[in-house]
Amino acid sequence: xxxxxxxxxxxxxxxxxxxxxxxxxxxxxxxxxxxxxxxxxxxxxxxxxxxxxxxxxxxxxxxxxxxxxxxxxxxxxxxxxxxxxxxxxxxxxxxxxxxxxxxxxxxxxxxxxxxxxxxxxxxxxxxxxxxxxxxxxxxxxxxxxxxxxxxxxxxxxxxxxxxxxxxxxxxxxxxxxxxxxxxxxxxxxxxxxxxxxxxxxxxxxxxxxxxxxxxxxxxxxxxxxxxxxxxxxxxxxxxxxxxxxxxxxxxxxxxxxxxxxxxxxxxxxxxxxxxxxxxxxxxxxxxxxxxxxxxxxxxxxxxxxxxxxxxxxxxxxxxxxxxxxxxxxxxxxxxxxxxxxxxxxxxxxxxxxxxxxxxxxxxxxxxxxxxxxxxxxxxxxxxxxxxxxxxxxxxxxxxxxxxxxxxxxxxxxxxxxxxxxxxxxxxxxxxxxxxxxxxxxxxxxxxxxxxxxxxxxxxxxxxxxxxxxxxxxxxxxx
Amino acid sequence: xxxxxxxxxxxxxxxxxxxxxxxxxxxxxxxxxxxxxxxxxxxxxxxxxxxxxxxxxxxxxxxxxxxxxxxxxxxxxxxxxxxxxxxxxxxxxxxxxxxxxxxxxxxxxxxxxxxxxxxxxxxxxxxxxxxxxxxxxxxxxxxxxxxxxxxxxxxxxxxxxxxxxxxxxxxxxxxxxxxxxxxxxxxxxxxxxxxxxxxxxxxxxxxxxxxxxxxxxxxxxxxxxxxxxxxxxxxxxxxxxxxxxxxxxxxxxxxxxxxxxxxxxxxxxxxxxxxxxxxxxxxxxxxxxxxxxxxxxxxxxxxxxxxxxxxxxxxxxxxxxxxxxxxxxxxxxxxxxxxxxxxxxxxxxxxxxxxxxxxxxxxxxxxxxxxxxxxxxxxxxxxxxxxxxxxxxxxxxxxxxxxxxxxxxxxxxxxxxxxxxxxxxxxxxxxxxxxxxxxxxxxxxxxxxxxxxxxxxxxxxxxxxxxxxxxxxxxxxx
Numbered sequence: 001x002x003x004x005x006x007x008x009x010x011x012x013x014x015x016x017x018x019x020x021x022x023x024x025x026x027x028x029x030x031x032x033x034x035x036x037x038x039x040x041x042x043x044x045x046x047x048x049x050x051x052x053x054x055x056x057x058x059x060x061x062x063x064x065x066x067x068x069x070x071x072x073x074x075x076x077x078x079x080x081x082x083x084x085x086x087x088x089x090x091x092x093x094x095x096x097x098x099x100x101x102x103x104x105x106x107x108x109x110x111x112x113x114x115x116x117x118x119x120x121x122x123x124x125x126x127x128x129x130x131x132x133x134x135x136x137x138x139x140x141x142x143x144x145x146x147x148x149x150x151x152x153x154x155x156x157x158x159x160x161x162x163x164x165x166x167x168x169x170x171x172x173x174x175x176x177x178x179x180x181x182x183x184x185x186x187x188x189x190x191x192x193x194x195x196x197x198x199x200x201x202x203x204x205x206x207x208x209x210x211x212x213x214x215x216x217x218x219x220x221x222x223x224x225x226x227x228x229x230x231x232x233x234x235x236x237x238x239x240x241x242x243x244x245x246x247x248x249x250x251x252x253x254x255x256x257x258x259x260x261x262x263x264x265x266x267x268x269x270x271x272x273x274x275x276x277x278x279x280x281x282x283x284x285x286x287x288x289x290x291x292x293x294x295x296x297x298x299x300x301x302x303x304x305x306x307x308x309x310x311x312x313x314x315x316x317x318x319x320x321x322x323x324x325x326x327x328x329x330x331x332x333x334x335x336x337x338x339x340x341x342x343x344x345x346x347x348x349x350x351x352x353x354x355x356x357x358x359x360x361x362x363x364x365x366x367x368x369x370x371x372x373x374x375x376x377x378x379x380x381x382x383x384x385x386x387x388x389x390x391x392x393x394x395x396x397x398x399x400x401x402x403x404x405x406x407x408x409x410x411x412x413x414x415x416x417x418x419x420x421x422x423x424x425x426x427x428x429x430x431x432x433x434x435x436x437x438x439x440x441x442x443x444x445x446x447x448x449x450x451x452x453x454x455x456x457x458x459x460x461x462x463x464x465x466x467x468x469x470x471x472x473x474x475x476x477x478x
Numbered sequence: 479x480x481x482x483x484x485x486x487x488x489x490x491x492x493x494x495x496x497x498x499x500x501x502x503x504x505x506x507x508x509x510x511x512x513x514x515x516x517x518x519x520x521x522x523x524x525x526x527x528x529x530x531x532x533x534x535x536x537x538x539x540x541x542x543x544x545x546x547x548x549x550x551x552x553x554x555x556x557x558x559x560x561x562x563x564x565x566x567x568x569x570x571x572x573x574x575x576x577x578x579x580x581x582x583x584x585x586x587x588x589x590x591x592x593x594x595x596x597x598x599x600x601x602x603x604x605x606x607x608x609x610x611x612x613x614x615x616x617x618x619x620x621x622x623x624x625x626x627x628x629x630x631x632x633x634x635x636x637x638x639x640x641x642x643x644x645x646x647x648x649x650x651x652x653x654x655x656x657x658x659x660x661x662x663x664x665x666x667x668x669x670x671x672x673x674x675x676x677x678x679x680x681x682x683x684x685x686x687x688x689x690x691x692x693x694x695x696x697x698x699x700x701x702x703x704x705x706x707x708x709x710x711x712x713x714x715x716x717x718x719x720x721x722x723x724x725x726x727x728x729x730x731x732x733x734x735x736x737x738x739x740x741x742x743x744x745x746x747x748x749x750x751x752x753x754x755x756x757x758x759x760x761x762x763x764x765x766x767x768x769x770x771x772x773x774x775x776x777x778x779x780x781x782x783x784x785x786x787x788x789x790x791x792x793x794x795x796x797x798x799x800x801x802x803x804x805x806x807x808x809x810x811x812x813x814x815x816x817x818x819x820x821x822x823x824x825x826x827x828x829x830x831x832x833x834x835x836x837x838x839x840x841x842x843x844x845x846x847x848x849x850x851x852x853x854x855x856x857x858x859x860x861x862x863x864x865x866x867x868x869x870x871x872x873x874x875x876x877x878x879x880x881x882x883x884x885x886x887x888x889x890x891x892x893x894x895x896x897x898x899x900x901x902x903x904x905x906x907x908x909x910x911x912x913x914x915x916x917x918x919x920x921x922x923x924x925x926x927x928x929x930x931x932x933x934x935x936x937x938x939x940x941x942x943x944x945x946x947x948x949x950x951x952x953x954x955x956x
Contacts, residue, residue: 006936007851009508009783010573010842016505022577023501026584027494030487040596044817047600055608059844065574065837069581073834076597080587088594088809093586095488096543099500103547105579106504108571108785109558116566118518119554122525130533147625147787148828158675172679173651189807193825196803197636199677201650245809301828305487307586308830309625325674329667331566331723331918331927335905339522347671350626350779352786356551359543364488366537373485427813440809449809458484 010062018062025066026098029074030081034456037433038084042076078436083456086465087438089245089273089404090453094305096364100357101307111351113332114339121340124355127362128312134279134367135298138291141314144345145354149272152297152313153239154194155321155346157181159295160237160266161198162324163317169324173199180204180228183239184216186246188270191239204233213399214249214442216240216256225263237266242287243274246440246449247398247406250274250286257292269293272311276303277378277402280371286401303377303403303453304370306361310354313345321345377403377452380459384450387466393473397442403452406442409473419446421476428472435465488540496540503544504576507552508559512934515911516562520554556914561934564943565916567723567751567882568931572783574842578835579785589829591810592817599818602833605840606790612757612845613776616769619792622823623832627750630775630791631717632672633799633824635659637773638715638744639676640802641795647802651677658682658706661717662694664724666748669717682711691877692727692920694718694734703741715744720765721752724918724927725876725884728752728764735770747771750789754781755856755880758849764879781855781881781931782848784839788832791823799823855881855930858937862928865944871951875920881930884920887951897924899954906950913943 009015050072079085081093111120128143146152161168166176173179179200183191185207195205206228208221221238228235238260240251253269260267269290275298277283278290290296295315300306315321326344334341343349365373381403388394388407397406408422423439423446430436438449450465487493528550557563559571589598606621624630639646644654651657657678661669663685673683684706686699703713716738718729731747738745747768753776755761756768768774773793778784793799804822812819821827843851859881866872866885875884886900901917901924908914916927928943 007847007854007933008936009570009933012505012509015508015573015576016501018573018577019501019505019580020498022580023494023497026580027490027497029584030493031490039593042596044592044596044814045600047597048604051601051604053604053607055612055845056841057845059847060841062574062577062842065577065841069834073581073597073601074585077585077587078594078596079585080594081585091586091588092487093583095493095496096540098493098580098583098586099496099540099543101583102497102500102504102576102580103551105571105576105583105785106507107552107555107557107559108569108576109555110569110786114522115517116556116558118520118522118556119525119551122523123529123551126526126529126531129531134533147830148826150826150828154675154825161677168677168679169674170680172656172673172682173677174654174656174679174682176652178650178652189805189810190825190827192805193803193827195650196647197632197675197825199639199646199651201646201652202648204650204652245807307583308588309828311828325671327667327670329723331916332667333917336522347632347668347675348626348628349668349671350628350787350789352625356547363534363538363543364540367533367535369485369537376485438809439811455485455487458486 014062021066025070033079033082036079036082038079038082038436039430040076040078047072047076081454083454083458083461084435085454086450086452087436088451089302090451090457091302091308092305092453092455093307094361094455096360097305097307097357100360104353104356107353109353111353112343112349113334113341114336115334117353120353120355121342123359124342125340127355127359130362131312132314135275136284137296137314140316142318143312143314144342146311146313146346147309149270149297149299149311150190150193152311153190153268153270154197155313156268156295156297157194157198157237158324159315159317159320160268163266163320164234164236177232177234178204179236180206180233181237181239182206182208182221182235184208184210184241184251186210186214186244186249187239187241188245214244214247216251218252218255218259221259235263235265237268239268239270242269242271242290243402246442248274248402248404249399250401253287253289254292257289267292267294269296272297272299273302274402277374279367280374300358303374304361305455306358310358318345373455380462381405381452383459384462384466397447405450406440406447408447411477415445422446422448425472425476429468432468435468437465492540499544503548511557511560514557514560516557516560516914517908518554518556525550525554559932559934561932561936561939562913563932564928564930565914566929567780568929569780569786570783570931570933571785572839572933574838575783575785575835578838582831582834585831587831589831590821590827591812591819592814593812595831598831598833599820601837602820603818605833605837608840609790610792613753614762615774615792618794620796621790621792622820624789624791624824625787627748627775627777627789628668628671630789631668631746631748632675633791634746634773634775635672635676635715636802637793637795637798638746641744641798642712642714655710655712656682657714658684658711659715659717660684660686660699660703660713662686662688662719662729664688664692664722664727665717665719666723692722692725694729696730696733696737699737713741713743715746717746717748720747720749720768721880724920726752726880726882727877728879731765731767732770735767745770745772747774750775750777751780752880755852757845758852778836781852782839783933784836788836796823851933858940859883859930861937862940862944875925883928884918884925886925889955893923900924900926903950903954907946910946913946915943
């Protein structure tokens with residue numbers, strides 16, 4: 001028999017006390033994080049070894065939870081909120097963004113329908129429109145929030161598939177000719193995952209070679225398109241990247257937009273990283289043609305200081321997304337008319353209240369504050385680049401239009417020996433603790449990447465990275 | 479020119495002060511929420527009208543953000559954390575779950591690779607295994623966290639497609655025979671969305687009729703399967719539901735598992751709601767056959783008191799998920815071997831640290847505390863059901879094995895008039911403020927649903943709902 005007294009949640013005074021302790025834990029963490037090595041010192045299995053194999057039978061007090069968080073979890077993480085995190089794309093859980101998440105967690109609403117979250121729905125629409133204005137996209141673009149660019153791009157390509165007029169929603173792809181999608185050889189792996197998920201197949205994702213600056217080669221695209229059409233394939237979409245993952249290169253957006261229009265392809269632009277920079281007019285100019293897209297993804301959780309997860313999918317054809325995905329079973333019907341029911345634009349029915357944190361971030365810094373911060377990051381990357389260029393032991397490996405620099409050491413020796421040198425150099429720099437850089441390959445050569453994007457990073461941290469790189473290279477050369 | 483002083487985030491003392499104010503805001507909300515009408519009083523457009531059309535150019539202080547949250551957002555929401563929320567499936571952002579989210583927001587890690595979040599990866603594996611043990615699933619089941627059951631089910635069916643041995647990952651679905659999936663006519667719309675997204679097509683989703691208790695009719699399934707095979711279709715998956723959305727009925731899991739094995743179908747069980755109940759032996763018995771699944775989804779953000787989003791996908795064939803989705807571009811390669819890189823099991827590369835909140839919830843209540851809370855909810859639903867049964871003006875419309883009761887008023891009149899009566903009754907009860915119920919249709923008749931799942935709900939709230947229903951019915955009958 002269940003007990004007759006309702007068991008309920010933590011009593012409110014207990015929650016309040018633990019909430020204040022948690023507030024201090026997080027504030028302490030943000031203060032302390034520069035003292036951690038960016039990469040926690042743990043080896044595989046270290047954390048698992050500290051966690052009981054079986055679930056606890058009995059309740060434990062808040063103190064035990066918070067103490068174990070501090071003891072087991074915090075020291076054994078890679079610290080993405082560390083000023084020395086210069087790997088992949090560096091991100092920020094900013095103060096206002098964190099508090100937006102906190103409020104959303106307390107509310108715990110599900111913004112699947114307008115009726116189930118009026119304020120969450122209308123705030124999401126408004127905040128996405130603010131971002132649209134900041135990116136100087138035409139007013140017909142409508143945005144909604146997804147968790148990740150992986151999902152945003154998958155939805156965009158699902159819209160492309162629907163727009164092909166073959167009623168794939170109803171009949172599926174069986175019996176159709178292969179539907180092909182085009183992107184550069186520098187496009188993100190999320191495009192591959194979308195091609196897999198949507199049933200198009202990796203073979204139907206045509207990765208087009210790039211020019212010397214890692215931008216999709218337009219004439220190569222035209223050749224492949226013509227050959228595919230001749231072979232009976234059905235091209236449906238072109239994915240351009242504005243800020244590739246390896247080098248942050250920008251495909252020729254305008255030229256590609258014109259081809260997409262001429263060839264009747266859905267034009268999706270992956271601006272997950274560099275879209276944020278487009279709030280500055282000088283960087284928006286580098287993204288000329290962005291407005292030709294049928295859909296654009298940009299991730300405020302990348303370079304707009306918003307905690308993960310927060311990805312905006314803009315489209316000028318929201319009706320196509322709805323045509324692909326809208327479904328209203330009886331148990332979700334509601335009386336309101338003329339409202340937006342956000343679940344109709346994608347796969348996920350459940351939707352967190354992500355708009356709150358983005359609203360807080362835009363207001364806390366203001367459009368001018370966001371622009372100024374992005375400009376600083378680009379400026380510091382440019383300074384780092386000048387240091388690399390001035391050192392005969394190093395070379396810059398790609399243009400760096402934004403806040404990411406690809407470079408490598410060029411010791412004497414074969415290309416393979418140089419690759420090994422750079423891999424060891426990276427390992428050694430990352431093992432030091434204060435900074436974390438990552439790598440990529442460009443034209444088959446191993447290349448280091450320094451990416452600036454965390455709000456706690458300063459020029460001093462970038463300089464420290466360069467000093468550590470120089471010292472490590474010297475030691476390896478000795 | 480950017481300013482030379484780094485602009486950075488909010489200064490730490492400012493963040494700390496705002497964090498404590500936010501802690502109080504959330505604690506106040508949880509204390510105050512019973513006084514709100516469950517459905518905020520706002521009309522479409524009310525919130526939008528209070529939000530500036532253009533983004534702010536200048537920074538605003540934390541006070542302004544928090545004040546606008548309290549003024550514009552909080553009163554204009556549907557309160558999912560309200561004890562009178564008895565609609566859809568009622569959920570809980572519990573105290574420990576909220577604090578888990580807070581810490582995750584502060585850390586802002588991305589658990590895409592072991593290297594990028596060692597503790598997040600190993601905690602996710604361990605906590606999923608705790609839940610596996612609580613559900614009494616065999617040890618070969620491996621779990622990982624997704625945002626929603628919509629995604630978990632889509633991934634499960636992608637695995638089913640991959641397991642068919644047609645190399646859909648590489649070649650796509652073009653040129654293949656139609657691949658068919660089977661579920662009941664009571665299965666959730668997420669199965670439809672998965673069929674759309676994966677390119678199978680809605681036509682290839684065979685919705686099989688149910689028996690009198692809204693459970694998939696096994697003999698009807700066998701007939702459809704045989705006819706499909708005879709017609710040259712290729713059946714790949716069977717989706718059973720353990721806790722359907724309308725009535726929480728449980729498909730005959732064991733019989734379906736045997737058919738799936740015989741017919742070589744991937745067997746996916748959607749236990750998004752009722753999976754949580756399986757931590758109690760008496761309800762686990764209702765889910766006999768759960769262990770026959772190839773994959774099972776259950777959502778701790780539904781009935782395990784964890785804030786949205788948190789969905790666990792268990793599978794005994796994790797290698798198939800990896801075969802479908804694993805991709806490692808150079809920029810994601812890391813040196814560690816023998817570790818789990820969680821992005822390889824699905825579409826999304828970016829992954830929030832969701833394990834933290836689930837760890838906190840399981841520890842804060844303990845397995846016995848979770849079981850006792852679920853038992854109370856089921857007990858109270860059973861009491862509500864007895865009140866309905868005892869009232870000649872009402873009838874219960876389906877079995878209620880868990881915490882959800884389907885019922886309706888049965889005034890004299892045609893079935894259509896009864897439907898209108900119940901729709902008006904629902905509207906009137908929900909307009910009162912203290913409670914929010916939802917509806918569905920069963921055998922084409924309009925039916926009300928009362929779903930218990932929030933930790934703040936007590937038997938008194940359920941009784942209040944019944945009183946309001948009775949009063950509203952009386953008024954409508956008068």
